[in-house]
Amino acid sequence: MSFVVDSVIMFTSQVLFFGFGWLFFMRQLFKDYEVRQYIVQVVFSITFAFSCTMFELIIFEILGALSSSSRYFHWKFNLYVILLVLIFVVPFYIGYFVVSNIRLLQRQKLLFACMVWFTFMYFFWKLGDPFPILSPKHGILSIEQLISRVGVIGVTLMALLSGFGAVNCPYTYMSYFLRNVTDSDILALERRLLQTMDMIVSKKKRIAMTRRQMYQRGEDQNKQTGFWGMIKSVTSTQTGSENLSLIQQEVDALEELSRQLFLETVDLQATKERIEYSKTFQGKYFNFLGYFFSIYCVWKIFMVKFWSQHISFILVGIIIVTSIRGLLITLTKFFYAISSSKSSNVIVLVLAQIMGMYFVSSVLLMRMSMPLEYRSIVTEVLGELQFNFYHRWFDVIFLVSALSSILFLYLAHKQAPEKHMTL
Amino acid sequence: MSTNGFASSLSLCNQSASTNRYAGGVFTIFFRVAAVTKKMASLDRVKVLVLGDSGVGKSSLVHLLCQNQVLGNPSWTVGCSVDVRVQDYKEGTPDEKTYYIELWDVGGSIGSASSVKSTRAVFYNSVNGIMLVHDLTNKKSSQNLYRWSLEALNKDSSPTGVIVSNGDYDREQFAENPVPLLLIGTKFDQIPENKRSEVLTRTAFLSEDFNAEEINLDCTNPRYLAAGTSNAVKLSRFFDKVIEKRYFTRDPSQMTGFTDRKRFNFKSLHYD
Numbered sequence: 304m305s306f307v308v309d310s311v312i313m314f315t316s317q318v319l320f321f322g323f324g325w326l327f328f329m330r331q332l333f334k335d336y337e338v339r340q341y342i343v344q345v346v347f348s349i350t351f352a353f354s355c356t357m358f359e360l361i362i363f364e365i366l367g368a369l370s371s372s373s374r375y376f377h378w379k380f381n382l383y384v385i386l387l388v389l390i391f392v393v394p395f396y397i398g399y400f401v402v403s404n405i406r407l408l409q410r411q412k413l414l415f416a417c418m419v420w421f422t423f424m425y426f427f428w429k430l431g432d433p434f435p436i437l438s439p440k441h442g443i444l445s446i447e448q449l450i451s452r453v454g455v456i457g458v459t460l461m462a463l464l465s466g467f468g469a470v471n472c473p474y475t476y477m478s479y480f481l482r483n484v485t486d487s488d489i490l491a492l493e494r495r496l497l498q499t500m501d502m503i504v505s506k507k508k509r510i511a512m513t514r515r516q517m518y519q520r521g522e523d524q525n526k527q528t529g530f531w532g533m534i535k536s537v538t539s540t541q542t543g544s545e546n547l548s549l550i551q552q553e554v555d556a557l558e559e560l561s562r563q564l565f566l567e568t569v570d571l572q573a574t575k576e577r578i579e580y581s582k583t584f585q586g587k588y589f590n591f592l593g594y595f596f597s598i599y600c601v602w603k604i605f606m607v608k609f610w611s612q613h614i615s616f617i618l619v620g621i622i623i624v625t626s627i628r629g630l631l632i633t634l635t636k637f638f639y640a641i642s643s644s645k646s647s648n649v650i651v652l653v654l655a656q657i658m659g660m661y662f663v664s665s666v667l668l669m670r671m672s673m674p675l676e677y678r679s680i681v682t683e684v685l686g687e688l689q690f691n692f693y694h695r696w697f698d699v700i701f702l703v704s705a706l707s708s709i710l711f712l713y714l715a716h717k718q719a720p721e722k723h724m725t726l
Numbered sequence: 727m728s729t730n731g732f733a734s735s736l737s738l739c740n741q742s743a744s745t746n747r748y749a750g751g752v753f754t755i756f757f758r759v760a761a762v763t764k765k766m767a768s769l770d771r772v773k774v775l776v777l778g779d780s781g782v783g784k785s786s787l788v789h790l791l792c793q794n795q796v797l798g799n800p801s802w803t804v805g806c807s808v809d810v811r812v813q814d815y816k817e818g819t820p821d822e823k824t825y826y827i828e829l830w831d832v833g834g835s836i837g838s839a840s841s842v843k844s845t846r847a848v849f850y851n852s853v854n855g856i857m858l859v860h861d862l863t864n865k866k867s868s869q870n871l872y873r874w875s876l877e878a879l880n881k882d883s884s885p886t887g888v889i890v891s892n893g894d895y896d897r898e899q900f901a902e903n904p905v906p907l908l909l910i911g912t913k914f915d916q917i918p919e920n921k922r923s924e925v926l927t928r929t930a931f932l933s934e935d936f937n938a939e940e941i942n943l944d945c946t947n948p949r950y951l952a953a954g955t956s957n958a959v960k961l962s963r964f965f966d967k968v969i970e971k972r973y974f975t976r977d978p979s980q981m982t983g984f985t986d987r988k989r990f991n992f993k994s995l996h997y998d
Contacts, residue, residue: 334837336866493848500808500830500849507810508826511792515812558807565805565845572841 309373316359317352324351328651331635336647343648346388346396350655353385354662361666386449389659393652394423400648427452434692450663454693457664460657462697464633466704474712484575492571496564503557506550513547634658667693772972773852774965776831777874778859779867783912786945787859788831791961796946803833806849813965825969829857836870836877843877850878855906855968860932862911862925862942868932871909875936879905906971907938908964915944939964 325348329338338344360378363369398419402412430452581587634654638647667690682690776784785807789797792809811827832849834842856878860868911929926942933940941957943950951958 334866336864493845496805497848500806504808504810504828507808511810511812511826561806562804568845568848569839569841572844573839576841 305370306373306376309369309377312369313356313359313377317356320352320355321348323355324348327351327631331631332638332651332654333647340400340648342396343400343651346393347651347655350385350388350393350659353381353388354659356381357385357662357666382446382450385659385663386446386453389453389656389663390424390427390449391420393656393659395420397649397652397656398423400652404646404649430455434696453660454664454667455696457660457662458668458693458697459700460661461664461668462700463704464661466701466706467708469701470705470708470712474716482574484571484578486575489568489571489575492564492568496561496568499557499561499564503554503561506554506557510547510550510554513550517544664693668697771852772825772827772854772969774827774829774855774857774968775850775853775878776829776857776859777871777878779861779864779870779874780833780835782859782861782864782867783945784831784833784859787857787910787912788829790945790948790951792829794948796948803831805833806846807831807833811965813962813969815966815969827965827968836873847877853878853905854972855908855964857908857910857964858936858938859910859912861913862929863913863916865928868911868928871932871936875907879903903937904971906964906967907936908960909933909936909938909940911940911942912945914942914950915947 325344328344328347333344356377360374360381363374395416399412399416402415402419431448434451434455634657638650638654776788778784780802783800785800785803786797788807788809789795792811808831809829811829813825813827815821815823815825830849832846834846838846856875858871858875860871909929909932911925917925929940929942939960941950941960943957949955951961
């Protein structure tokens, strides 16, 4: 009886998550595009729903809600479904939509999509070889084989993103790092930008004028005959086209300059807005949070031992919420930056794949942050994976990513003041 | 990284300190030259904006209109790219005169960050005409045109002009808009035959809303704008209208009409 009640609760929450994923897709990701293939939206929402359900099950585990047998059943069920989606459904549809975009392969779309999927499976399988993730007693078709590989990819992704986030978050929000930007700086840059555009325009007018004159003279030239006519025609067109290529080179250089000035102006405007935001109440609150989390991140970088398991549980909750939100925001920004009306379907599916793998590996890694008594369920459900390997792998990639982000941001920060030297 | 591009654009050595000093010297020269060319350029300046969502084909369109060639390798437009079209005003009549029309292709999407929008606004000053480009295969790009036109037209005012706009579309504003608009639908060839009438009805409503002519074409095929086609005629009419408004319409009675409504800043009719 309690099993039925628990299942109803789980199902309701899954429907809620599905609805949230659907709305997010429609309102945020695809707000500039038309949804022509509804299957993409369905697949994205399903991936999101089952990923969130896994987090929900962890919380239920810790809180002791629902009976343990139904929890176990739902864990297994959820895991099978999400592995099915991540390994079979999403890659197949990615292949299908990529093939649909290529005109040559239109005839045999299904066949080529299957071929792409088999290639993906081959590389996915090969991924397991260099890593010591399985003990030899596992069979070839066991679920551990699949999870371990998904785990490797997801953990690498998570570590890269966390490393970068750990460094970038304090850098962006702490007012110590915000360069001082005044309105006159921005106005000066804008004036330079407009002057560069004016120069480009005047040079292009000269090119157009010269081309037109050459074209008109070309018509007259056909009428010129005789020895002197030929000499005159050769010399005049030569200087004409030489001039043109010279001006064209100058135009190319000026266009490159105008693009850089535009990007710098955008950068300054964004910094100015951030400064204004930091003066508001909300901004001050986030600034404080930024200090708090940067201390946490620094502490993580130096790997200090946990001294209280209950604080770690609270942090688990915060990490879940912020990582979901952070991931969705990052995915959205990424999507806006690279998608076009042709490739939007493919990119959304790739994002769904990344999101699914990210969430599965979060569960793997969360085991480390959970108090001891709750780790057993994760171990039981996911089978005997070499969890220590994943923790070590995460730490290594996190360190590498954090250090390279520090280097990258340091270089970018160094270069910035030089750009705005006044003349 | 960006200073490298700066140095390469001036074709100088790579040491950043000396580059900046030299850049300072070169820029003072540029300032003086720019001041002179600005005066010269503004005498004959006719500026038309080309607006629309990312990926609709603005760069291809501008290239086709200015170079009479199809753009081989379209790539993302960062900031604004300008090209110049040679237009014969009143072609075939004794009043024929050649003008250089500047087509300012402003890149970006309507949902960009506010920092990008405020930087983009710099390009919207003293505009003489606007070409609104949308993708016929993507309804959202057509809907976004309302927001694009509001962004450009509201910026066209100086801070002292009174602008009455709450951000929503208002048909009256477009009916008496002093800036000529032209609606261009791209990727016409990608619409299947049976859907064409439906798409054309939709764009007809759009052109009514904007009080503008419409052209539907494919930017990779020059035959849509071949001489003698109705598209080419509409295009020349638009450019002629832009030139007329720029140079020949300084009727004081018309201007008082606008000041009464105080909707748009008619300073755009003055020369900078």
